[in-house]
Amino acid sequence: MQDPVDAVGLSELPLENLVACHECDLLMRKPELAHGEKAVCPRCGYELYANRYNVVQRSLALVIAALLLFLPANFLPIMQLNLLGQSSNDTVWSGVVALFDTGMQSVSVIVFLCSMGIPLLKLLCQLTVLLSIRFDVGRSYGLLLYRIYHHIREWGMLEVYFMGVLVAIVKLADMAAITVGLGLVCFIGLLLIQVWLEVVMSPHQIWQALSGEDAHAGD
Numbered sequence: 674m675q676d677p678v679d680a681v682g683l684s685e686l687p688l689e690n691l692v693a694c695h696e697c698d699l700l701m702r703k704p705e706l707a708h709g710e711k712a713v714c715p716r717c718g719y720e721l722y723a724n725r726y727n728v729v730q731r732s733l734a735l736v737i738a739a740l741l742l743f744l745p746a747n748f749l750p751i752m753q754l755n756l757l758g759q760s761s762n763d764t765v766w767s768g769v770v771a772l773f774d775t776g777m778q779s780v781s782v783i784v785f786l787c788s789m790g791i792p793l794l795k796l797l798c799q800l801t802v803l804l805s806i807r808f809d810v811g812r813s814y815g816l817l818l819y820r821i822y823h824h825i826r827e828w829g830m831l832e833v834y835f836m837g838v839l840v841a842i843v844k845l846a847d848m849a850a851i852t853v854g855l856g857l858v859c860f861i862g863l864l865l866i867q868v869w870l871e872v873v874m875s876p877h878q879i880w881q882a883l884s885g886e887d888a889h890a891g892d
């Protein structure tokens with residue numbers, strides 16, 4: 674936790690010593706953080722940035738775990754539906770194909786992008802960025818990919834997809850026998866790992882490491 678900084682004298686500080694809150698725009702003197710500390714806006718409580726331990730190694734482990742779960746989450750059955758003697762195994766991919774085959778091509782493309790395409794692209798961007806920091810190669814490409822990542826991150830909507838699956842399960846539970854599949858377990862795992870990754874992969878430290886200012890990100 675950092676104290677609020679008096680407004681007097683801020684205009685005389687160099688820009689790199691200042692930080693503005695993303696939420697309420699309060700301008701503050703940039704605090705020096707030790708490992709494991711975080712700076713919080715004194716006005717609205719928003720986390721300005723954190724200095725986490727082993728950011729790159731921990732993020733790499735999470736990205737690789739997420740990539741390993743990606744295929745089973747999308748291609749193993751989310752649920753098995755038994756209705757009037759008919760049973761069907763539904764996967765995320767089979768949902769996209771079914772939408773395409775029933776004439777809803779544009780919807781199927783959007784579902785594909787939001788549930789599979791963009792989440793995969795996000796993970797690959799994160800992986801490349803982390804590898805470029807870890808092995809100190811191609812940081813300019815890392816910077817470019819990290820910028821792309823920040824533009825596309827809002828478009829991966831696994832949470833929305835997950836809500837859709839939950840609503841479908843609740844609605845269909847009275848009409849048909851539903852068995853939850855291994856795909857759903859992997860999907861939930863993927864979702865949780867991505868949330869965890871958002872917390873661990875502190876953007877402030879990644880930007881600094883990419884621009885070569887920081888020696889702590891790889892610690």
Ligand SMILES: [Zn+2]
Binds near residue numbers: 694695696697698716
């Ligand atoms: Zn604030």
